[in-house]
Amino acid sequence: MSLEIKNIDKNYKDKKALDNITITIEPNKIYGLLGRNGAGKSTLLNVINNRSVPSSGDVLLDGNTLLDNEVTLNQVYLMSEDNLFPSTMKVKDMFKISEQFYGSFDWDLAEKMLEEFELTKKTTFKKLSTGYRSIAKLIIALCVPCDYIFLDEPVLGLDAAHRELFYEFLIETYETSPRTFIISTHLIEEITNLLESVIIIDKGKVSVAEDVSTILETSFTLSGPKTSVLAAVKDSEILGQEELGDFISVHITGQLPDNFSNDISVSPLNLQNYFVQLTKRK
Amino acid sequence: MSLEIKNIDKNYKDKKALDNITITIEPNKIYGLLGRNGAGKSTLLNVINNRSVPSSGDVLLDGNTLLDNEVTLNQVYLMSEDNLFPSTMKVKDMFKISEQFYGSFDWDLAEKMLEEFELTKKTTFKKLSTGYRSIAKLIIALCVPCDYIFLDEPVLGLDAAHRELFYEFLIETYETSPRTFIISTHLIEEITNLLESVIIIDKGKVSVAEDVSTILETSFTLSGPKTSVLAAVKDSEILGQEELGDFISVHITGQLPDNFSNDISVSPLNLQNYFVQLTKRK
Numbered sequence: 001m002s003l004e005i006k007n008i009d010k011n012y013k014d015k016k017a018l019d020n021i022t023i024t025i026e027p028n029k030i031y032g033l034l035g036r037n038g039a040g041k042s043t044l045l046n047v048i049n050n051r052s053v054p055s056s057g058d059v060l061l062d063g064n065t066l067l068d069n070e071v072t073l074n075q076v077y078l079m080s081e082d083n084l085f086p087s088t089m090k091v092k093d094m095f096k097i098s099e100q101f102y103g104s105f106d107w108d109l110a111e112k113m114l115e116e117f118e119l120t121k122k123t124t125f126k127k128l129s130t131g132y133r134s135i136a137k138l139i140i141a142l143c144v145p146c147d148y149i150f151l152d153e154p155v156l157g158l159d160a161a162h163r164e165l166f167y168e169f170l171i172e173t174y175e176t177s178p179r180t181f182i183i184s185t186h187l188i189e190e191i192t193n194l195l196e197s198v199i200i201i202d203k204g205k206v207s208v209a210e211d212v213s214t215i216l217e218t219s220f221t222l223s224g225p226k227t228s229v230l231a232a233v234k235d236s237e238i239l240g241q242e243e244l245g246d247f248i249s250v251h252i253t254g255q256l257p258d259n260f261s262n263d264i265s266v267s268p269l270n271l272q273n274y275f276v277q278l279t280k281r282k
Numbered sequence: 283m284s285l286e287i288k289n290i291d292k293n294y295k296d297k298k299a300l301d302n303i304t305i306t307i308e309p310n311k312i313y314g315l316l317g318r319n320g321a322g323k324s325t326l327l328n329v330i331n332n333r334s335v336p337s338s339g340d341v342l343l344d345g346n347t348l349l350d351n352e353v354t355l356n357q358v359y360l361m362s363e364d365n366l367f368p369s370t371m372k373v374k375d376m377f378k379i380s381e382q383f384y385g386s387f388d389w390d391l392a393e394k395m396l397e398e399f400e401l402t403k404k405t406t407f408k409k410l411s412t413g414y415r416s417i418a419k420l421i422i423a424l425c426v427p428c429d430y431i432f433l434d435e436p437v438l439g440l441d442a443a444h445r446e447l448f449y450e451f452l453i454e455t456y457e458t459s460p461r462t463f464i465i466s467t468h469l470i471e472e473i474t475n476l477l478e479s480v481i482i483i484d485k486g487k488v489s490v491a492e493d494v495s496t497i498l499e500t501s502f503t504l505s506g507p508k509t510s511v512l513a514a515v516k517d518s519e520i521l522g523q524e525e526l527g528d529f530i531s532v533h534i535t536g537q538l539p540d541n542f543s544n545d546i547s548v549s550p551l552n553l554q555n556y557f558v559q560l561t562k563r564k
Binding site for chain 1: 294317318319320324363400409411412413414417435438439440441442443444445468469470554558561562
């Protein structure tokens with residue numbers, strides 16, 4: 001039961017926000033959806049979740065369109081900056097309405113999260129701080145019974161200890177009942193270990209859709225004297241480079257060159273740096 | 283011309299949000315205002331900037347109260363999640379109104395920031411992505427002529443490259459025209475080098491108000507066999523500790539013990555870890 005995003009375009013008057021986006025999202029995997037500010041991530045998430053109408057293209061779940069289709073739409077959930085409830089509503093009532101709408105709700109997990117995050121469920125949403133608003137929305141996202149959960153900037157406003165706690169709850173619920181999570185975040189370093197695959201959106205297009213392990217196994221930085229390094233990488237796909245005098249660091253993707261002189265040092269490129277190199281703007 | 287926050291209390295029906303907060307904020311320094319989610323940071327910033335009325339206490343600028351005083355209020359600026367303008371307004375009109383209100387506006391810096399962040403000033407605010415909304419508000423905060431600029435979560439939703447760019451602009455404008463910045467953020471590691479002092483708020487109270495250099499010079503982690511380490515730190519102020527079998531790491535603040543056995547390794551504690559240890563909840 002894959003989620004297929006097919007040839008999605010989204011045009012605004014003066015801008016092509018999404019340009020022929022085609023991705024297949026598989027069941028029971030954790031994805032990272034990465035992109036620079038303004039790349040189109042939130043637009044894509046809104047289209048997939050029927051909150052915004054695409055200019056063309058379709059989103060199919062098990063072959064059935066999601067767009068304007070209440071039955072299949074019940075299988076996807078989007079947590080984003082938007083608040084779906086009146087801000088005067090109490091947290092516990094937000095939970096109850098989510099249960100009514102989606103058919104069930106993981107109350108055990110919700111209670112555990114309320115306790116660990118020290119959030120009182122009698123509080124009205126508007127009285128919560130920025131961080132605690134995110135926490136209330138995160139609890140709902142992890143407790144609804146949907147197969148595809150999209151999290152747009154889930155840790156916005158969360159302190160470091162609360163971010164860590166959320167990642168732990170995510171792993172726990174994913175292991176207990178596998179489903180698909182698609183997480184859009186700018187804090188790439190701290191989430192790398194959770195992700196199985198990443199989709200990188202750059203200027204409205206899919207730039208990379210790949211398993212994280214593949215990216216990490218095929219991305220390197222070669223550093224050393226300029227002449228040695230440039231000779232070594234002459235057939236490589238270069239992501240970016242930094243120079244300092246006669247010294248150079250070149251970031252490459254693909255195979256590590258077979259032979260290179262021993263004045264070159266090689267280090268792996270982490271996902272955050274891979275992303276930064278790939279989406280650098282000239 | 284210091285900003286004095288004197289005995290500020292803020293009580294809600296069921297909660298003491300701020301408990302006798304007294305701080306002096308000096309001119310021409312960059313402060314970090316740190317605290318766990320829900321500690322009271324935003325409440326404090328709203329009180330100082332007259333957006334929320336304290337239950338008791340006062341805020342004085344050069345001896346004159348700030349609260350409900352339009353003349354002195356013109357010297358402080360708060361950038362926060364709140365949007366002060368109608369969301370249908372264009373970015374350039376937000377700049378113009380800020381100029382009218384505060385008397386002048388650094389248009390050179392604004393144009394430079396628009397260009398480097400690739401933000402079009404003809405765009406209406408509501409059409410901007412989360413990250414670009416932060417960017418528009420940040421430009422205003424750096425371009426108004428106020429002596430005290432409060433930034434509540436300034437990099438919310440910004441990608442790593444844009445966060446770096448913002449920090450560079452902040453240093454540049456601070457060096458060109460020194461004034462006071464008070465920055466509240468959960469991304470402590472990446473901002474440590476910018477800060478001269480920190481104020482840590484914990485459960486509505488001031489827990490630490492200290493120069494960063496002093497904190498870094500007097501915070502250590504001692505690691506090694508449990509018996510050796512516990513003997514070494516017996517007179518120290520302990521922030522926290524982690525144990526693994528017979529091995530222990532103890533985080534201390536204050537003087538490094540004079541004599542300790544050579545099976546102990548000592549490392550400095552960075553600001554992020556200092557904060558985490560200090561504000562851990564039981």
